[in-house]
Amino acid sequence: MKVRIGLFLGAALLLFAACKQEADKPKVIYKEDGTSAAATETVSDKDRSEDIRIADLPVLMGQSDYLIHPIGEVRVYTYSSKTGMSKVNQTSYTVSNYAPFELTGYLENLMFQHKDSLQIRPLTNKKIQIQSVTYLNPLAEKTKKNILVYSVFDADTNRDGKLDSNDIKTLYISNGSGKNFKKLTVDLHELLDWTVIDAQNRLYFRSIEDINKNGAFDKDDNVNYYYIDLLSKDWEVKSYDPFSVNKPIEIEE
Template identity: 55%
Template sequence: MKRYLSIATICLSVFCSCTKDTEKPKVIYETQKSKTETTYQKIDSTQIKIADLPIKFNGTNYLLHPVGNVRVYNTGSSRYGSSKINSQVSYKISNYATPEITGFITNVMFQHKDSLSLKPLTENKMEILSITFLDELALKTNKQLLVYSLVDKDTNKDGKYDDNDIKTLYISTINGQKFTKLTKDLHELLDWQLIDTKLYFRSIEDINKNGEFDSNDTVHYSFINLLNDTWQPEVYNPLG
């Protein structure tokens, strides 16, 4: 009996080891392409999209229509045996709690409250995780800006845009104009913070190119002056 238990233990260990080894890294590097080359996928016009009801941040004149896909969830239950699986459909794209919108957002349509015309945020394929209105900045300076945490590339090459890919930081005006990327390509966004008229953020770079972000990699510190006409990140070192 002990011999069988030992064999089972060994098999389980080998299985766990193999499972761990097959986990997909967060970045798959394209060695054949130039390191400076950046390509973004365009939105697939054949996909069926839906939009949430519009959201308007307090004190602004623009409506934001979050756009996304219908999501089907497998409940794992069955009414007439295992061959029939029940599923649930969600038409909810986003959640709003001032001053932030979160959800599974693939694009945003912007509309002035007194107009019927709508303009998209981007023509590139993205998964927007959060949109934050800088309400404190607006009160102090009348500058109305939005900050985005999003995925703009399928960095792990699994065919999906989700939080298993590298998260990046973007900014735009309240009407979606001047949509600008702040983090460098293949730098994972850690966090960001608004202090007075400056936006500070941290990102991590996969220095050893092993596809994972860990303690052996480098953390970068940057900020932008939001009152400037162009948002050019400046590097600083809080460690001296």
């Protein structure tokens, strides 16, 4: 009995140590000279022998005139039958989930197609992983302007050869057609969250900066605050300080 308990405790400790090591893995690994070159690390083409690149059926969000085809990969598992023949087992050929005005998943690209055209174009030619894309429906209803906001992993910041949630998450924006795809967050700044204030036609977001260069985001780092005017042509990112105290402005009611 003591032997069994000892083996169980040993296995539990090993599992805990493995999980802790994974959790403590830094999101950024800097080069020896301490530069931020990690932000430009790209991922090479991987062996797709066990993956199939597919597209989900298209979706049409809100008042947009453009269909969106989500592109991703599914893992195919093969095994040998009793007769020696190889069989394929795949439980799902779906790479995305769609809720009203939002696509989620781990997508490598999106293809855009005007509803009256047969031509299809990609969102980007870069290697990225898209975690979510949100259609700003209240803005479209009010201003007739179609805008998409993306949560994206765009660089192998931990230099493990993969683009995934262990890398830094960034914020992007584009027109409803997928054109003018623009990064809003600063390189090596981790996106915390974002929101839209419809009364101002502004998108606000926060990011955290690894100012002590330890590769992790913690209490010693700096949180930055930004906003953009969604109706502006170039979506210029402006910083602000919510803690600054100015002379109160009297507002007539």
